[in-house]
Amino acid sequence: MDHVQLVQKAVEARNDAYVPYSQFAVGAAILTSSGKVYRGCNIENAAYPVTCCAERVAIFKAISEGETDFKELAVVADTERPVPPCGSCRQVMSEFFSRDTRIHIANLKGDVRTVTIEELLPFSFSSQDLIKE
Numbered sequence: 001m002d003h004v005q006l007v008q009k010a011v012e013a014r015n016d017a018y019v020p021y022s023q024f025a026v027g028a029a030i031l032t033s034s035g036k037v038y039r040g041c042n043i044e045n046a047a048y049p050v051t052c053c054a055e056r057v058a059i060f061k062a063i064s065e066g067e068t069d070f071k072e073l074a075v076v077a078d079t080e081r082p083v084p085p086c087g088s089c090r091q092v093m094s095e096f097f098s099r100d101t102r103i104h105i106a107n108l109k110g111d112v113r114t115v116t117i118e119e120l121l122p123f124s125f126s127s128q129d130l131i132k133e
């Protein structure tokens with residue numbers, strides 16, 4: 001599974017997006033070290049803030065199946081530039097991703113940019129900050 005195939009899985013996941021309010025469909029696909037791929041799409045709600053982004057749906061599906069080691073994540077939307085994940089998703093990624101986890105952000109035009117969570121969320125709040133000494 002290369003990153004082109006993972007982006008394709010994210011494009012497929014995007015077709016299931018539930019976006020009656022924004023019409024902004026997002027797809028995600030995450031590859032774990034065991035070789036499994038979990039898809040995610042954004043799921044909106046009439047109570048707007050209850051919405052969950054595609055990235056978090058994919059990550060939480062994997063975590064809930066006992067997967068904790070993430071190799072690559074692909075995210076895609078119909079944007080001008082490769083879609084930048086929101087702040088909440090970046091914080092969730094920082095909890096579970098290592099410095100080696102590749103994040104492929106993409107758009108439907110085929111533009112792909114590969115980044116790490118350290119690039120997306122530098123100086124992040126982490127479990128280390130909960131420890132006093």
Ligand SMILES: O=c1ccn([C@H]2C[C@H](O)[C@@H](CO)O2)c(=O)[nH]1
Binds near residue numbers: 019024044054083089
């Ligand atoms: O990286 C992103 C950015 C936005 N959204 C969703 C949230 C909402 O449903 C819609 C518009 O913000 O797109 C995602 O799923 N991922």
Ligand SMILES: [Zn+2]
Binds near residue numbers: 054056087088089
């Ligand atoms: Zn998000």
